[in-house]
Amino acid sequence: MRSRSLLPAASxxxxxxxxxxxxxxAVNKIGNALASGNSVFETDDDPDLVGxxxxxxxxxxxxxxxxxxxxxxxLMAAASGFTExxxxxxxxPADRLLTEDLRQSNALRARARRLYLRAHAYGLRGLEVAxxxxxxxxxxxxxxxxxxxxxxxxxxxxxTAASHGLAIASSKDDPEMIxxxxxxxxxxxxxxxxxxxxxxxxxxxxxISIENSRVGVKPSETQERMKTHxxxxxxxxxxxxxxxxxSYAEAASVATQNRAEFQSLxxxxxxxxxxxxxxxxxxxxxxxxxxxxxxxxxxxLFLEAPxxxxxxxx
Numbered sequence: 001m002r003s004r005s006l007l008p009a010a011s012x013x014x015x016x017x018x019x020x021x022x023x024x025x026a027v028n029k030i031g032n033a034l035a036s037g038n039s040v041f042e043t044d045d046d047p048d049l050v051g052x053x054x055x056x057x058x059x060x061x062x063x064x065x066x067x068x069x070x071x072x073x074x075l076m077a078a079a080s081g082f083t084e085x086x087x088x089x090x091x092x093p094a095d096r097l098l099t100e101d102l103r104q105s106n107a108l109r110a111r112a113r114r115l116y117l118r119a120h121a122y123g124l125r126g127l128e129v130a131x132x133x134x135x136x137x138x139x140x141x142x143x144x145x146x147x148x149x150x151x152x153x154x155x156x157x158x159x160t161a162a163s164h165g166l167a168i169a170s171s172k173d174d175p176e177m178i179x180x181x182x183x184x185x186x187x188x189x190x191x192x193x194x195x196x197x198x199x200x201x202x203x204x205x206x207x208i209s210i211e212n213s214r215v216g217v218k219p220s221e222t223q224e225r226m227k228t229h230x231x232x233x234x235x236x237x238x239x240x241x242x243x244x245x246x247s248y249a250e251a252a253s254v255a256t257q258n259r260a261e262f263q264s265l266x267x268x269x270x271x272x273x274x275x276x277x278x279x280x281x282x283x284x285x286x287x288x289x290x291x292x293x294x295x296x297x298x299x300x301l302f303l304e305a306p307x308x309x310x311x312x313x314x
Contacts, residue, residue, distance in 0.1 A: 043278045047286050051089045058082060065122075072156075075126030079159040082119035086112045087166060088286050096293065099300075109170055116167035123160030127153065142186040151194045158203060161187035165210045172213065181213060201236030201244075204229040208247050212255065219255065226252045240277050242287035245269035250294060259302045266291040 044050050061078045065071060094108035127134045130153055137145035149157060165184040171177035191203040207229040211222050230248045237244060245265040253262035269291045274284040294301070 042280065042282050044282050045274065045285065047088070047282060047289065050282060051085075054081065054085045054089070058085060069125075070129045072126050072129045075122050075129065076156050076159065079119045079123035079126060079156065079163060082115050082122065083159055083163040083166065086115035086119065086163075090115060091166075091170065092290065113167050113170045116163045116170070119163035120160060120167065123156055123163060126156045127160060130156070138183065142183050146186060146190040149190060149194065154191055154195045154198050157187050157191050157194075158198070158206075161191070162206055165206065165213075169210060169213050178213065181210070184210065196232075197236050200238075200241050201233035202241075204233035204236070205241065205244050205247055208233075208244075208251050212251055223252060223256060239268075240272065240280065242269040242272045242284045242291070246287045246291050246294070249291075254301050257302055257304070259298065259304070262298065262302070263295065266295050 041050050058081050061074050065074050065078065090108055091112040094105045094112060097105040097108065124135050131148050134145055161184045168177045168181055168184065188203050188206055191198065208226050211226050214222065233244050245268045249262045249265035253265060270288050272284055274281045
């Protein structure tokens with residue numbers, strides 16, 4: 001009698017296990033599709049449509065990760081997705097509100113920081129899947145931890161560092177966050193070692209954006225570093241990345257009060273045809289929107305007015 005009662009229980013257990021397995025397979029299949037579907041966004045020609053769609057996509061990824069927490073592709077997509085969403089659709093609007101509504105601007109900036117840190121956590125989880133114990137090792141000895149990474153890890157390394165670096169850049173009044181900048185630098189330098197040309201020299205471009213976050217560095221040294229990274233990224237991207245011109249204009253030209261250079265760089269960004277490189281269409285359009293906004297604020301950003309040619313006959 002007892003042996004008979006065990007049969008239905010065993011059958012039910014088998015079905016449950018089978019159900020769990022089928023569910024996990026379905027989740028992983030959907031996860032694979034989402035993780036490889038970034039091109040749908042990257043090639044889009046409507047930044048506002050993408051901005052409205054991204055939150056749903058990001059929450060879908062988080063729901064799938066709750067079922068399949070070690071899905072490396074989803075973890076990478078979440079790290080990059082939350083970083084890009086926070087930068088384009090939260091932090092940039094915060095910049096535009098700065099002179100109109102300081103309270104709302106600060107609230108958006110705080111939200112962007114939280115989203116960057118969420119993205120960073122997903123990036124670390126992805127690297128932990130590839131290299132067990134990576135997070136603890138990175139905290140203890142970044143160089144040793146990074147030595148085990150390989151070229152296939154470059155996207156995860158980049159987005160883990162980018163999200164962390166942007167969180168630090170938005171926390172300039174937080175000494176504990178600023179103290180973590182060397183770890184970000186170590187990761188980005190590892191990206192350069194493994195694949196300098198990845199994504200058109202994106203790692204060099206990222207260095208431009210964080211150079212001004214350093215403390216105790218002479219402005220001339222900061223400018224020299226930014227120029228070196230700009231020149232290298234320009235060579236690697238062959239001038240196709242509008243984001244590069246905008247980043248350098250905003251970080252370097254404003255700091256040196258070089259208005260002519262500022263305008264020239266932003267005009268170069270605006271001259272890029274978004275359709276020439278469909279895989280970067282969205283990034284180009286977003287960068288060009290930023291370029292137009294920066295040009296409209298030139299009089300606020302530069303102390304001296306642009307030189308005007310003498311009137312005819314003078």
